[in-house]
Amino acid sequence: MITDCIRPRLPKKFETFYFFRITNPSLFKTHLAQLVNFITTADDAFKMRETVYRKKAAGTLEGLLQLSAVNVSFSAKGLAKLGAEAFTDDVFNGGQYQDMTYPEGKQDPAKHQGLDDQHEWYHHFKPRNGWIDGVFIVVGESDASVQKTIKNLVERTFGVGQNQPSMAKVFTQSGHVLPDDREHFGWVDGLSQPVVIGLDDLEKKKHLNGMKPIPAGVILVGGDQDTSITPKWAKDGSFMVFRTYEQKVPEFIGWCASNIERIKLEGKMPPSDLAKEELRRFSSRVMGRWPDGAPLELHPVKDPSKILDQEPNENARKLKELWGADFEKNWKMQEDTNHTDDFNYAQDDQTKCPYASHIRKCGPRDDHPFYNKHLMLRRGIPYGDLTLIPEKGGGVSLTERGLLFVSYQSSIHNGFRTVQKEWANKTDAPDDMTEQCGGSAPQGIDPIIGQVPPHHRDDDNGVKYKEPLPQVNFPDPSKPPPPENSRTVGLDRFVIPRGGEYFFTPSISGMRDYLCKI
Secondary structure (H helix, E strand, O other), X not given: OOOOOEOOOOOOOEEEEEEEEEOOHHHHHHHHHHHHHHEOXXXXXXXXXXXXXXXXXXXXXXXXXXXXXXXXXXXXXXXXXXXXXOOOOHHHHHHHHHHHEOOOOOOOHHHOOOOEOHHHOOHHHOHHHOOOOEEEEEEEOOHHHHHHHHHHHHHHHOOXXXXXXXXXXXXXXXXXXXXXXXXXXXXXXXXXXXXXXXXXXXXXXXXXXXXXXXXXXXXXXXXXXXXXXXXXXXXXXXXXXXXXXXXXXXXXXXXXXXXXXXHHHHOOOOOOHHHHHHHHHHHHXXXXXXXXXXXXXXXXXXXXXXXXXXXXXXXXXXHHHHHHHHXXXXXXXXXXXXXXXXXXXXXXXXXXXXXXXXXXHHOOHHHOOXXXXXXXXXXXXXXOOXXXXXXXXXXXXXXXXXXXXXXXXXXXXXXXXXXXXXXXXXXXXXXXXXXXXXXXXXXXXXXXXXXXXXXXXXXXXXXXXXXXXXXXXXXXXXXXXXXXXXXXXXXXXXXXXXXXXXEEEOOHHHHHHHHOOO
């Protein structure tokens, strides 16, 4: 078991990302040395999770344990201030603004290599507002615990608000877990995480048909089968991608409804039960899973869950009424069915899960050769309030909400960058399925996070595209999918990138023995 690395798999309900700028590098090193003993390692995280599981199994978990934990990551600019030997990774060194934003006017394309609209980024992440040197990630069972840890541990240690601070707060972003671990569109999030040899208990993660365990070097720098050339001090660290994605929930629901012929014919809201069923089927094909998590590849026709209410807080309550004293047992059985990772896709076949679905575009499994080298640990958390029925019915978002996306990988290029830029953003990726999609066009961009250049977006409505709309290949939800489906639908835009940065999360020894040295 690898225990020296900072473990990103922490039990959490609330999480705050505290972005900072180093103002006194030598004093910061001294302060960092004081903090190192409080940073959560893989071993600490494992023990914390085992305590939670043990208490749950024994029936002695009353409420939430009083837990909080802190980790730290640095941008290339922050590491340079600390005098660290630099990485030769141009993607990391250039930063996310260079890698992910689209050039405007006569701007140098080498300085803007992506498709994000610069105007949609929060100003905190833009270089002209000063670089972000690092981020503290503080998690806990309550917002009060998180804020207490920030004040009493992070800010006090680094002298924030005192006479000799070594850093300045740039800004914070906070998230919290939603009911049933869902993201804002309503789907259970965080499923199908890779099993990492040396980090995970392989006996508990056995499955026949799902993703196979991956070597540690896919996630940890210098780990088994990591062939990259990196500084010695970086061993057992991991590159961390942070990215804010705003989610337009009412607009997503409205777009899905606009593609249901039965809803158009009925012309009424709320739609009939049959129309609702088709709406759920279509939106689940967009995602590649049913909302409770069951993969379409195993359950292509019917959602195996007993109840799925439109109101996010209602599911557990109605199931408790339905199952009574058997709630815990039946809930566990339903969860095991829905959260299984024991599946793979039928290659050259989308009659169960469409090639264009979000999870198949971003996680093609055996569809794509050497898929395992592009895996990453995803550790995002939602932010903002739930979308309740009145706002959904209005069709327009009244408040901002979304996902604070976090991923860990030994190579940003192999991990996040490949998934977003090479797979999600391209119509014929991860592999060209034109022939299987009827022969006239490939499957299309990822309908959730796929991007087109900003000038293809509607000037007056940020969730719309100009004609011709980007097309994605989806079968009619009222009919069984044909072997070769040629039906396409035009996309709207439901996820808006609001900025982020690339960081490196060093191991405990990397900080103690190298970054803290003056």
